[in-house]
Amino acid sequence: MITNMEKQAQAYEIMANNKDLNLKATELRLGLPGSESPEREVVVHGSAIKILVAGAKRGFSDAINGGYGVGLVKNGGQETDVLVTPKPALLEKKTQVSDKLNGQSSSPAPKQQVVGWPPIRSFRKNTMAVSHTKNEEKDDPKIGSGCLYVKVSMDGAPYLRKVDLEIYSCYLDLSSALEKMFSCFTIGQYGSHEVRTRDGLSETRLMDLLHGSEYVLTYEDKDGDWMLVGDVPWDMFIASCKRLRIMKSSDAIGLAPRAREKSRNCTEPNNE
């Protein structure tokens, strides 16, 4: 027992002294058999930046920026879902800076969502939100109750995510964010070869999937019914959405007509 520890410690010493830590060899991986951690070409504002992304795996690889850890993909669950990679936030910030230097205007990076960050107690969040609605003269739609977390699941993905609907202002923002969150799963399924042969599609893969025949985005409303996302005005959607599900189109075929029927049969006065 102690010997094992000592051996480990010794091995670690050697590793620590060796500057070129061969991380790839010791990566922890959880993934579909036979699939490698793919490389993605991310094209941002005309300059191609290569980042290494761990797909559905907790792979961990050296990246261009030196010790650039990526891919803290989280598992599913009830209240403790933690979202997404902080590192892409860095990437986007860096590209924003370089774009500004180049004189280009960059669109603001979609806000990365993280549970429990910044580390502020919830009673404080709620208090500030309420006092803002009292003190403010103009109505800032961003400051609502502070957060409106709903779970997002995707058929075939091992983990659930959570998104704060309050921070988006339209369906497009929401779907871009979801695409970023879940694209790693779809790429994982297709494997590295296929991704490389398709030009510049890695980012838009899920978009294609969402808009194409593969997946549809649905939500469960307050009545417990599953509806197609996009049918109702955004404000109405966030008021009634309890959870989201990215489901295979084949499963949704029965759903769509019902969703449309429901909105046809909707008895809300302002719809008549």
Add this chain to the structure above:
Amino acid sequence: MFPEEVLEHVFSFLTSHTDRNSVSLVCKTWYEMERWCRKRVFIGNCYAVNPKVIIKRFPEVKGVELKGKPHFADFNLVPEGWGGFVWPWVVEFAKGYPWLEEIRLKRMVVSDECLEIVAKSFSKFRVLVLESCDGFSTDGLASIASHCRNLRVLDLRECEVEELSGHWLSHFPDSFTSLEVLNIACLGSEVSFSALERLVARSPKLKTLRLNRTVPLEKLSTLLQRAPQLIDFGTGSYSAEIRSDVYSSLKDAFSSCKNLKSLSGFWDVTPAYLPVVHSVCSQLTSLNLSYASTQSPELTKIRLVVLDCIEDTGLNTVSMTCKDLRELVVFPSEPFVGDAEVQLTEQGLVSVSQGCSKLQSVLYFCRQMSNSALISISKNRPNLTCFRLCIIEPTVPDYLTLEPLDVGFGSIVENCKQLTRLSMSGLLTDRVFEYIGTHAKNLDMLSIAFAGDSDLGLHHVLSGCDSLRKLEIRDCPFGDKALLANASKLEKMRSLWMSSCLVSFGACKLLGQKMPGLNVEVIDERENLNSLPEYAPVE
């Protein structure tokens, strides 16, 4: 050899738990003597020991302090129902400590049944402090009020209480006059004001009164007039129409409080009413304006808690006027908005570090930081003991150089040799952990998020920080190697939290097997945890 009576007398001067623990290790005689005269026991992790063991070892205890959930539970990282239930403790205390006087709990789940047992089991019960606790309702509070005839302290700090009625206060009998501390600031609903007023009026020893938000400003003077002896006062909602009669009676009421040292509350501030407080400013040591989203006037104090609305200019004023400042806390007014409108940057903190020579403790939320600022702060204030910096966006680099903030935080640990608590943020590589392991020899608690590159980082911390007892890590690429290589270190610590890192299930199992003195818990809400392959990472 001293006779026992002498030793016992000497031990009675030892109040620190660390000292008492050390004393009990000297020899068997001292162990025995110490255990019989220990009056207060502190259990930092309620799962570290069985209550029966405590009661058997320390039969004469009068006060107990317990902590439950890990710190990161404050930020919703611990699932509901995880634990921290005080029930088993209370049940044992009711049997083993009938003369118990004080219970202090932090981050524990307390049920109404627990409160009822407490109320009915301890005839000498005097002090109840519940910090960040939940699980109880105003019915539980009513039990305490009804039965604790000698209660001196009822202190609810940031608890989540199910508020069924505001009448629980009326359960304090008319004959009850011993109250010294009443803190109900965390309650959201109205409490019966007449019951409150009568209670305050018949509590001549009341020193601390912290009201909740529902008590209107107009009623403050009534309460203050009844309790001019107050040392610590928390207002309710500090907003009202501007009326000169309200203003002047409030001003008079504050002036008559000659002993006031601490002010808090100030929800929804109407700025016109703030000057009323000026008469007591010079005597204040602590001012908490963290609910007041307006710029605060300059006030002298030792402890200042504000929102970032104070801005760099406000902090500059603080640096020039608050020469006795020991602790600065700046919370963000809009934590979820990307670009803030408030002009609060690293500059504010640098100014305060320059001007306030007694500054020891900092909790600072901001949106940008630089290595040079951190280096300045560390050189200005080598006497810092607690430095907690939260840059709101994760992994943000030095905004001037775009470098990681390794060197800046490195400077903090190198220059501030008495640092016992550190929380870091921003872009950080393994290098910062090398600095920490090398220099932070007095560090007791370290909080890390979104930092580091590899196990080397964790290894530096675990192998280098000699005094480290609490380590909490989230979203860092630390895995099995450093953890297992430093397993023996873990036994010397109180707790280690790792979430969203790269620790595998196999390593957790191994750690639990090889280190039987450790409590290893895996929280992972996937099903079939036991069927996961060994290399599968856990949450």
